[in-house]
Amino acid sequence: MTDPDLELVQACQTAEAEEFERAFARVFALYQDRVYSICLRVCGNQEDALDAAQETLITLSRRISDFQGRSRFSSWVYRIAVNAAIDIRRRRMDAPRAGVTTRLGEDAEWLAETAVEQDSNGPLAAVERAEEHEQVRRALANINPRFSSLLTLRYVEGLSYDEISEVLECNLGTVKSRLNRAHAALRAYLERRHDSGAA
Amino acid sequence: MNPDPQHDALPEELKDALQSLGGVQAPRELADRVALARLGQVQAPAELRHRVELAAFGKVQAPAVLQERVAAEVKKLTRPILPFGVTWRRTAAAAILVGIGVMFGPWSGSTESVPNREAYLMERDALLENVFVIEVPADELSEASRSLAAGFGAPLPMEGAE
Numbered sequence: 001m002t003d004p005d006l007e008l009v010q011a012c013q014t015a016e017a018e019e020f021e022r023a024f025a026r027v028f029a030l031y032q033d034r035v036y037s038i039c040l041r042v043c044g045n046q047e048d049a050l051d052a053a054q055e056t057l058i059t060l061s062r063r064i065s066d067f068q069g070r071s072r073f074s075s076w077v078y079r080i081a082v083n084a085a086i087d088i089r090r091r092r093m094d095a096p097r098a099g100v101t102t103r104l105g106e107d108a109e110w111l112a113e114t115a116v117e118q119d120s121n122g123p124l125a126a127v128e129r130a131e132e133h134e135q136v137r138r139a140l141a142n143i144n145p146r147f148s149s150l151l152t153l154r155y156v157e158g159l160s161y162d163e164i165s166e167v168l169e170c171n172l173g174t175v176k177s178r179l180n181r182a183h184a185a186l187r188a189y190l191e192r193r194h195d196s197g198a199a
Numbered sequence: 200m201n202p203d204p205q206h207d208a209l210p211e212e213l214k215d216a217l218q219s220l221g222g223v224q225a226p227r228e229l230a231d232r233v234a235l236a237r238l239g240q241v242q243a244p245a246e247l248r249h250r251v252e253l254a255a256f257g258k259v260q261a262p263a264v265l266q267e268r269v270a271a272e273v274k275k276l277t278r279p280i281l282p283f284g285v286t287w288r289r290t291a292a293a294a295i296l297v298g299i300g301v302m303f304g305p306w307s308g309s310t311e312s313v314p315n316r317e318a319y320l321m322e323r324d325a326l327l328e329n330v331f332v333i334e335v336p337a338d339e340l341s342e343a344s345r346s347l348a349a350g351f352g353a354p355l356p357m358e359g360a361e
């Protein structure tokens with residue numbers, strides 16, 4: 001297994017002061033979107049996602065010198081991001097914040113605009129699709145964060161089972177069984193929402 | 200990536216919906232926040248240590264000596280905080296002694312009811328030999344000690360009483 005980021009990581013590990021800043025800037029540029037994307041899907045809103053992504057990237061800068069290459073660097077980064085996002089979401093569940101709904105609304109608008117731009121079947125189909133996507137986004141933000149992180153890694157980030165097992169530090173069988181449970185949780189949430197909407 | 204159809208049992212439209220959530224760009228704010236937070240991570244130069252040593256001890260010390268002195272200072276600063284101050288402890292001890300004195304003193308009326316008064320007095324004297332008594336004038340006692348002594352039955356004049 002060759003790690004495509006190995007050179008970049010080594011540059012950070014051997015560099016000092018300003019050189020480190022330059023090397024870490026490359027790591028930051030490479031991973032900021034992916035880290036933010038995972039945090040956004042697990043946390044469910046931009047403010048918490050920013051907090052989690054910030055925590056992830058700062059941890060990365062502090063601990064990159066400790067990375068020993070036992071897994072791919074990307075898996076290590078994803079692991080930190082998933083843990084940070086799950087932690088923040090749990091903290092927020094203990095102390096819900098005002099103002100989050102505004103950000104959810106902004107995200108929904110963004111999704112709708114994107115869907116309209118992308119859909120060639122006309123505006124109605126685009127709106128329906130945007131609505132469906134919004135439901136899925138809400139589902140991710142509401143089901144167990146462990147499931148939402150798994151679904152995000154698998155479908156949003158497109159990781160293979162091998163990569164997911166590396167991120168979560170568990171074997172392939174466990175990844176598959178957890179993914180099955182995550183599918184069930186997602187479907188159950190969407191069905192509940194559909195039933196309550198229809199009622 | 201080699202998907203396993205048995206475990207990808209999610210409807211295609213749901214997979215599409217999940218995949219469409221990707222491609223998000225981190226806002227500019229993230230880079231600013233990380234840069235700001237990382238400002239606090241700057242490692243102090245060795246010179247800082249020397250300057251602190253100079254200011255604290257008047258000279259740059261060998262690390263072992265410095266460690267000992269710092270440990271001693273830290274020990275002093277972090278000594279356990281006692282529930283009572285020294286004055287309070289002395290006062291409390293004096294009050295207890297006063298209490299013992301009150302219990303065994305000549306004003307103790309309860310001894311009148313003891314049937315064999317002589318045997319009682321002998322026993323009391325024998326016990327008193329084992330007790331270290333300090334007499335404290337009532338006006339030297341703090342308010343708390345006076346209350347405690349009064350609680351034991353000592354006929355102390357209360358503050359403000361004629």
